[in-house]
Amino acid sequence: MLIILTRIVFCILLICIIKSLWDNSGGDKRNLISKLLLVFSIILLILAFYAPDSPVGAAVFRFLAFAFKPLGFSIILLVYATTLISGGGIKGPAPTLIITALIVLIITSAPVFAVWAAQEAEEDAIEVVGSSACCSETADAIVLLGQGTTQPIIPDRIQIQLTKTAERIIYAAQLYKKGLAPYIIVSAGPRIEDDVNTVEAVDIKRVLIELGVPRSAIILEPNGATLHESAIETREILDERGLEPVVILVTSAIQIRRGSLTFTREGMRVIPAPTDFNAVNPYEDSTYRFVLADFLPKAEALLLTTEVWEEYLALFYYFLRGWLAPGF
The missing domain is CATH 3.40.50.620 (HUPs)
Incomplete structure (x- = not known):
C-alpha cells in the first residue's frame, strides 16, 4: 500500500510539473518546437525509468543522476547564473544561484559532513557488525x-x-x-x-x-x-x-x-x-574527535558524500519499482 501511495504522489507531482512547463511554453505556433521537445523529454524519462539498462535509458539516467549529485547540481546552477550576466551586469537571481552553488559545494566537500552522511547510511550495517x-x-x-x-x-x-x-x-x-x-x-x-x-x-x-x-x-x-x-x-x-x-x-x-x-x-x-x-566514528564509545582540518573542503569528502547520495537515490528508485522487500 505504501508503494502504491508513493507512486501516486510521485506521479501527481510529475504531472503538475509537466503541466506547468506545458502552460509556460505558450499557445502560439512559435512554441510548437518547445512543446515537441517537452514531449520528447517525457518519453526519454519514461524510457529511463522502465529501461535504465538500455543504451538510451542509461544515457538519460546518467544525465539525471549527474544533475542530482552535489557537483552536477552546483555546475548547473553556475551555468544558469552565467546566462544571466549581460552588459557587465548580473541579473537576479544569478547572485542567489552562485551563493547556493558555493554553499552546496562547501558543505558536501567538508569531511565532517561526509563522515556524518556515511555514518547515517551505514547505521544498519554497524548494527549488524555489532551483533556479529x-x-x-x-x-x-x-x-x-x-x-x-x-x-x-x-x-x-x-x-x-x-x-x-x-x-x-x-x-x-x-x-x-x-x-x-x-x-x-x-x-x-x-x-x-x-x-x-x-x-x-x-x-x-x-x-x-x-x-x-x-x-x-x-x-x-x-x-x-x-x-x-x-x-x-x-x-x-x-x-x-x-x-x-x-x-x-x-x-x-x-x-x-x-x-x-x-x-x-x-x-x-x-x-x-x-x-x-x-564512517570514521561509527561507534558511540569511539575516542575519535574531529579537528579543524575536517571542516575544510576536500575532494575525497565530496566523493564520499556523492556516493552516499547516489545510494539514497538508488534506494528510492528501487522502492518505486517495487524491487525491495517490506522493511524500507
Whole structure:
C-alpha cells in the first residue's frame, strides 16, 4: 500500500510539473518546437525509468543522476547564473544561484559532513557488525557483489588491479575459509564504459584463487550489471544447483540495506556481511574527535558524500519499482 501511495504522489507531482512547463511554453505556433521537445523529454524519462539498462535509458539516467549529485547540481546552477550576466551586469537571481552553488559545494566537500552522511547510511550495517550476525550463521552460498572492485587488464598491465571497494573480495574469502558456506557466487557483469570486452566476475575469480579459495568453490554470475539483476540471477543459480535460498551477502556497508532488501524480495534469506566502511566514528564509545582540518573542503569528502547520495537515490528508485522487500 505504501508503494502504491508513493507512486501516486510521485506521479501527481510529475504531472503538475509537466503541466506547468506545458502552460509556460505558450499557445502560439512559435512554441510548437518547445512543446515537441517537452514531449520528447517525457518519453526519454519514461524510457529511463522502465529501461535504465538500455543504451538510451542509461544515457538519460546518467544525465539525471549527474544533475542530482552535489557537483552536477552546483555546475548547473553556475551555468544558469552565467546566462544571466549581460552588459557587465548580473541579473537576479544569478547572485542567489552562485551563493547556493558555493554553499552546496562547501558543505558536501567538508569531511565532517561526509563522515556524518556515511555514518547515517551505514547505521544498519554497524548494527549488524555489532551483533556479529554476519559471522555466526552458515548458509549454502556466499554472494559477493563484485561490480567495480577490479580494473580491467590492459596491454600496459600484467596484473589485476583492485579498486578501493576490493575489500569485499578479501572479506568473502575470509568468510569462506571460516567454513560459513561451501560456495562463493561472484556476481559481476560486463564492465561498463570500458573498451576492453571482459566480464569482471572472471577477474574476481582469479583474485579469489590467489587468496586460497578453490576453483570448484567459485560460481560465476556474469550477467548481473545491477543489484536487481544480481538478485534474480543468483536465485536462478541456487535453484539450478539445488541449494537452499539462504545466502551470506557481501557488499559495501553503504549498499547493504538495499542489497539485503532486494535479495529478500527475490525469495532468499539474507545474512548481511557488510564491509568497505567509510564512517570514521561509527561507534558511540569511539575516542575519535574531529579537528579543524575536517571542516575544510576536500575532494575525497565530496566523493564520499556523492556516493552516499547516489545510494539514497538508488534506494528510492528501487522502492518505486517495487524491487525491495517490506522493511524500507
